[in-house]
Amino acid sequence: MNLIIKKEQWINLAIVASTLWFMWFAQTHFDEYTVRILNNIAIFTILAVSYNLINGVTGQFSLEPNGFVAIGAYVAALLLLDGDAKEYQYDIEDPYPWVLLLHANFVWALFFAGTFSAILALILSFPVFRVRGDYLAIVTLGFGFIIRIIAINNPEVTNGSLGLNDIPEYSNLYWTGGIATLAVIGILNIIYSKYGRAMKAIRDDEDAAIAMGVNTFKVKTLAFCTSAFLEGVGGGLLAALLTSISPDLFTFFFTFQLLIIIVLGGLGSTTGAIIGTILVIGGSEWMRFLDEPMNFGFMETPAMPGMRMVVFSVILIFVMLFAREGIMGKRELKDLFKKRGES
Amino acid sequence: MILQMKNVTKKFGGVTAINDTSFTVQAKEIYGLIGPNGAGKTTMFNIITGNYEATEGEILFRKETLNGLKPHTIVRKGIARTFQNIRLFSSMSVLDNVLIGFDFQAKYTYLETIFRLPRFFGEEKRVKKRAMEILDYFGIKEFAHYKATDLSYGQQRKVEIARALATNPEMLLLDEPAAGMNPAETKELAELIHNAREDFDLTVLLIEHDMKFVNQLCDKVLVLDYGKTIFEGKPADAIKDKEVVAAYLGDFIHD
Numbered sequence: 001m002n003l004i005i006k007k008e009q010w011i012n013l014a015i016v017a018s019t020l021w022f023m024w025f026a027q028t029h030f031d032e033y034t035v036r037i038l039n040n041i042a043i044f045t046i047l048a049v050s051y052n053l054i055n056g057v058t059g060q061f062s063l064e065p066n067g068f069v070a071i072g073a074y075v076a077a078l079l080l081l082d083g084d085a086k087e088y089q090y091d092i093e094d095p096y097p098w099v100l101l102l103h104a105n106f107v108w109a110l111f112f113a114g115t116f117s118a119i120l121a122l123i124l125s126f127p128v129f130r131v132r133g134d135y136l137a138i139v140t141l142g143f144g145f146i147i148r149i150i151a152i153n154n155p156e157v158t159n160g161s162l163g164l165n166d167i168p169e170y171s172n173l174y175w176t177g178g179i180a181t182l183a184v185i186g187i188l189n190i191i192y193s194k195y196g197r198a199m200k201a202i203r204d205d206e207d208a209a210i211a212m213g214v215n216t217f218k219v220k221t222l223a224f225c226t227s228a229f230l231e232g233v234g235g236g237l238l239a240a241l242l243t244s245i246s247p248d249l250f251t252f253f254f255t256f257q258l259l260i261i262i263v264l265g266g267l268g269s270t271t272g273a274i275i276g277t278i279l280v281i282g283g284s285e286w287m288r289f290l291d292e293p294m295n296f297g298f299m300e301t302p303a304m305p306g307m308r309m310v311v312f313s314v315i316l317i318f319v320m321l322f323a324r325e326g327i328m329g330k331r332e333l334k335d336l337f338k339k340r341g342e343s
Numbered sequence: 344m345i346l347q348m349k350n351v352t353k354k355f356g357g358v359t360a361i362n363d364t365s366f367t368v369q370a371k372e373i374y375g376l377i378g379p380n381g382a383g384k385t386t387m388f389n390i391i392t393g394n395y396e397a398t399e400g401e402i403l404f405r406k407e408t409l410n411g412l413k414p415h416t417i418v419r420k421g422i423a424r425t426f427q428n429i430r431l432f433s434s435m436s437v438l439d440n441v442l443i444g445f446d447f448q449a450k451y452t453y454l455e456t457i458f459r460l461p462r463f464f465g466e467e468k469r470v471k472k473r474a475m476e477i478l479d480y481f482g483i484k485e486f487a488h489y490k491a492t493d494l495s496y497g498q499q500r501k502v503e504i505a506r507a508l509a510t511n512p513e514m515l516l517l518d519e520p521a522a523g524m525n526p527a528e529t530k531e532l533a534e535l536i537h538n539a540r541e542d543f544d545l546t547v548l549l550i551e552h553d554m555k556f557v558n559q560l561c562d563k564v565l566v567l568d569y570g571k572t573i574f575e576g577k578p579a580d581a582i583k584d585k586e587v588v589a590a591y592l593g594d595f596i597h598d
Contacts (some may be wrong), residue, residue: 186457193456193463194442194449194470198436201443204432211392211426212508213418213447223452268434330434 008334016181023177026165035173041281042176043232043237046183048273050230050262052188055259056268056330057196058223059203064121064140065258067147068228070119070250072113072235074151077245078102079109089165092155106170110179112238115317118225119262132206144252151247162245164239171241179237183230187270188332192224199223203268264319266326271333287311303324344406345370345514345546346391351400353386353570360386362570365401368514369426373540373547375561375578377554379591383428383549387489388516391548392424393417404514419447424510425503427519427550431491437502438474438487444509445470476507480542481505481535497528516598517549521556529553533560549565554582554592568593 025036054062065247078086083100103113124143144145151158158164190196198219201209210216239245257280265276287308294301319327345455346368353361361383368374376384389395391402393414402409409417423444449466456463478484481501486494491502493515500520507515520536521529533556539545551557557564558578566574566581568590581587 099501187459189459190453193467194451195453195456197439197443198446200433200435200439204434205430208426208430209443210414211418211424212443212506213415214443215415215447260482325368 004015016185019177019181023173027173033214034321037282037285038173039171040181042170042173043140043234043241044258044261044277044281045180045274046176046230046234046237047258048265048277049184049187049270050227050234050275051258052262052268052270053199053219054223054227056262056266056273057191058205058220059268060220060224061134061137062140062224062227063137063252063255063259064143064228064255065231066250066252067140067144068117068121068231069235069238070144070147070151070247071117072232072238073245073250074164074235075116075232076109076113076236077167077239078157079104079165080106080168080170080240081164083211086164086167089162090155090159091162092160094156095159097235106175106240109240111234112237114229114232117235118229121225121228122221125217125318126290129217129220129224143251144250144255146248148247151250158247161247162238163244163249164309165244167239167243167245169240169243171237175238176241180232183233184270184274187226187230191270191332195219195222200268214342222307225251260316264316264326266328266330268330269326269328269332271331272326272328275328284308284312344368344375345404346548347403348391349401349403351387351390351402353383353390354398355396358388360570361390363565364567364570366565366572366575367402368546368548370513370546371540371544372562373536373549373560375557375564376548376550376567377552377557377581377591378565378567378573379458379516382591383570384459384466385518386407386478386570387567388495388518388550389426390484391516392422415421415447418510418512421511421512421513422516423499423507424516425507425518425520427522428500429496429503431499431502431506433490433492435491436488437478437483437494438471438492440491440502441474441477441506441509444506445474448511454582465478477505477508480539497524500524500532504535504539512545514546514548517547517551519550519552521551521553532556536560538578558582 026035030038030320051065052084054060078099079102082103084101086095124139127138152161198209198214201212201214202216202219206216245330260278261276262273264279265272265274291303291305293303348364348366351361352359374389378384386395390397391409393409393412393416404420404422415445432443435489451463451466469558475484475487478487481504483498483501483505486498486534491499494502504517504520513567518538521532524532536547537560540547562577564578564581566587567574573586573590574584582592
């Protein structure tokens with residue numbers, strides 16, 4: 001028994017080490033475009049695994065990511081830009097004096113981005129988790145819209161629809177890949193504990209979970225706040241990668257994209273969320289050639305912007321037809337190596 | 344006296360599901376709750392476990408009132424239950440199902456979980472060992488890593504009771520434990536409950552329609568009809584009681 005656990009730990013260690021080695025190799029050897037895509041994949045991995053925690057593992061249908069990512073991105077951007085850089089770009093209204101004073105280094109900016117999102121999630125939890133049903137989806141959907149409207153209508157803080165520009169480009173694969181690795185480890189640590197079991201129990205049968213003494217309100221709130229924290233951090237990383245953010249970046253489409261990722265990968269599976277991210281973010285870049293003019297030898301087609309989205313949708317339909325629970329279902333990587341009968 | 348129901352009434356709008364019912368369960372008793380469909384038996388369970396709030400009356404558990412407490416708090420005070428239709432966590436293994444019962448007994452915090460601090464490993468090891476002991480007691484240890492819903496009906500029933508026992512209760516509420524079981528399984532279950540009372544120091548309150556099962560197992564029964572108590576006493580006397588026969592048992596006696 002002891003030997004098996006050891007073997008598993010070695011495998012985990014090997015996976016983490018090779019991931020980190022790959023991040024280093026990619027950062028130093030690959031061209032800028034590839035590194036950019038890998039950065040995107042790393043950030044979306046953070047978002048997808050944390051979104052999956054509340055939506056897939058705990059089974060609470062939520063549409064929150066764009067709101068919390070926006071908050072994280074704005075908090076981080078406001079902290080990363082120094083006073084001069086801010087004063088220079090506020091064109092619509094003059095910024096409040098305290099906005100100019102905000103300044104912190106990258107680590108603290110990310111930490112505050114996450115913490116601020118988590119605190120807002122905690123406040124949202126109280127009305128939402130006291131009742132059951134799809135209220136969470138409705139409230140979080142509205143929350144995303146409200147955040148966007150607040151960002152547009154408070155130019156003294158957010159520079160309105162112009163957004164914040166010239167954010168220092170701190171994000172690189174060491175940061176994004178490193179934090180993504182930590183996020184995945186943290187999420188898996190939660191899933192393989194009494195908290196993770198309680199989350200799954202709530203997904204399967206909330207009444208039965210309560211009858212076992214599980215404080216379902218507390219567990220749901222923990223899952224929601226953890227998701228919000230990591231989404232805030234992911235937003236901060238995104239701001240420091242894109243160097244400019246505006247409210248239009250965080251529309252409902254952002255959430256929708258993450259929803260596709262976790263459904264495609266398999267709701268409830270962290271491994272699935274990672275695979276989904278690689279397929280959707282990486283795949284949609286790879287399929288860019290579909291938008292361009294093509295020569296089939298016997299005929300030539302003109303450029304068709306959006307063609308890759310058509311192909312992508314067809315692929316998605318086929319996955320849903322033949323693998324209804326997504327690519328991984330509820331299984332994780334290690335479940336694939338188990339004997340038949342065991343779950 | 345471990346559980347005392349004092350003049351409990353429960354109304355759903357205009358319907359009175361339970362009408363001014365009082366009864367007392369002694370420690371280590373196996374107490375049966377019987378009556379025709381719609382008599383208010385399951386409603387009574389839901390009031391004890393806190394899922395419903397009694398319209399009137401008081402529920403005392405070890406002389407402490409349960410009125411107004413949240414269901415998960417009542418479980419922690421020592422009352423566990425099973426459901427009429429088996430409700431296992433379908434995506435989880437048998438072991439994980441039982442481990443849910445240990446949820447509030449595993450003492451480690453969320454941060455200790457994320458950072459895998461020493462207390463996490465110690466507590467996980469402790470509760471897993473105890474969960475395996477309970478599974479061993481029920482003779483389903485070998486299925487620990489199987490998906491709970493892949494087991495046979497009788498075994499699933501055992502998992503459900505094992506899961507309830509994992510919460511370390513003083514009182515166990517069983518809602519129709521023998522429903523859907525064949526005579527052999529029913530007999531085995533009766534023995535199991537009988538032994539579990541001694542081995543786990545339990546008081547059992549159960550709802551059951553199988554009168555043979557009730558007769559064999561229960562020390563005392565309460566017969567409900569339309570929310571009212573029509574009989575309380577020994578099961579052997581219940582089947583002779585005219586009112587009980589008229590309301591519930593009917594032709595059963597003449598078989």
